[in-house]
Amino acid sequence: MTIVAAVLAGVVVGVILGALGGGGAIITIPVLAYGFGMTLGTSSTASLVIIGLSSVVAVITHARAGRVDWGRGVAFAAVGMLGAAGGSVVSRGLDEDWLMLAFSVLLLVVAGLMLRRSTAPGREREPVSLRDPRALAVTLAAGLVVGLLTGFFGVGGGFAIVPALTLVLGLPMGVATATSLLVIALNSAAAFATRLTLGVDLDWPLVAAFTLATIVGSVTGARVVGRVDGELLKRGFAILLLVIAVWTLATTGLALAR
Template identity: 45%
Template sequence: MLALTLPIGLVVGITLGALGGGGSILTVPALVYLLGLDPRSATTGSLIIVGITTLIGMLPHLRAGRIRLGQGAVFGLLGVGGAFAGSLLSTSVPPNVLLAAFAALMLVVAAVMTRRRRAAARNETAGRSQVEARTTPMVSLRPFCCDCRAVGVLLLTATAVGLLTGFFGVGGGFVVVPALVLALRLPMPVAVGTSLVVITVNSASALLSRLGQDVTLDWGVIASFTAAAVLGSLLGARITTRVKPARLSLAFTVLLVLVALYTAAQSLAPLL
């Protein structure tokens, strides 16, 4: 099993470090279909793996000045209520229904990443990304600086991300990054780094809400998966400076669709 755990964890960590989110969504299907965990153990174990990986993976981004700690921490805390609610809801859903919903979520993530990639390509063509990077300050003394409408969007997004984290055991970075860009007007590299702070807070709060649930965890699998994912996240942070994010995003989107289709086929068959 170790021969499977290490490369899978490495792939998840690389996508987390390079893309700032989205990679964690592969953790649950990998734990279920490749490593043999049941869905509830997989979603709980995923919170541990993702939380530790993002906590350590944010260090290179922090040294490079690509993290706004205040904004990320507040965003994460705003989603604590959603994380607790999602954890409670997950206990009442049959495993195959949970996995079928997870497959649908993966397809949504693939669509969001495709849209983001196309938008980034248009911005690069128009030259707006360079202007934004020069005109947006890298350091802010206030956690938030945005209008009322943006605050409303931020609250809804933070709650939704917390709900997804608690229910599915994912980090929700695919939602966090666009929210940080649109609501807080952060440059994309800073949004990617700051999203790791949000994911860490959400994962920790969702995990705390599951402490009273009767879930059996395979600590050997979780420990080896986490170690590989941490190494991958550090490698992923370096990859961002050498490989175009659009290429990474495209490769990950294709992988995500394939995994989603497989998960849907496996989980829907017993329900039909």
């Protein structure tokens, strides 16, 4: 039953990841922590494997449709990989309950940002060149922050990558979504490689089942992204995040109060 539950959860996470270019780890970590009894450290490490490999497959699907901006994606990820390695080192040994509390706050912030953007009118503009000093500086800063979040919490950071690519570099939403998956894959690889050097103990059969299901879901999400109202999808996901955030915050608060 545990493997079956992992497969079902993995499909849902994959569809979200493939369709939105992020958000998969935000769901994966609490699911693994509360649904499968993993610690936050273990669930965040497992998330790096699941989301990283699933992102690679989803990128291939998007690339075949010509939606990946390889140059801007690699530039964004280059500094992010450094942040991911650093975040992995810093998070090791920190109190699990306080980490989960911080993660709950992160969920609330992400949900609020997604709700705000889903109700704001979209604006299309010409892509900005990285030769623009301001665009390059903001891109590198955003990449570093996203990388730190990836290493610290085990999240891909798509919720920050997509807005940075659209608002700062002017990429169309479809291209930003696809390029975000490239950044997530590279950052996740850097964070997981760092954690390997620090020691990793995972339930590999469960992680493998979850990963394979997420890959299937991510391919499906990447293929249907153009057929579904993206803003409606974001709004629904943001509401789901709010529910998870409030529940996680309450659970962690009770644990800290004991």
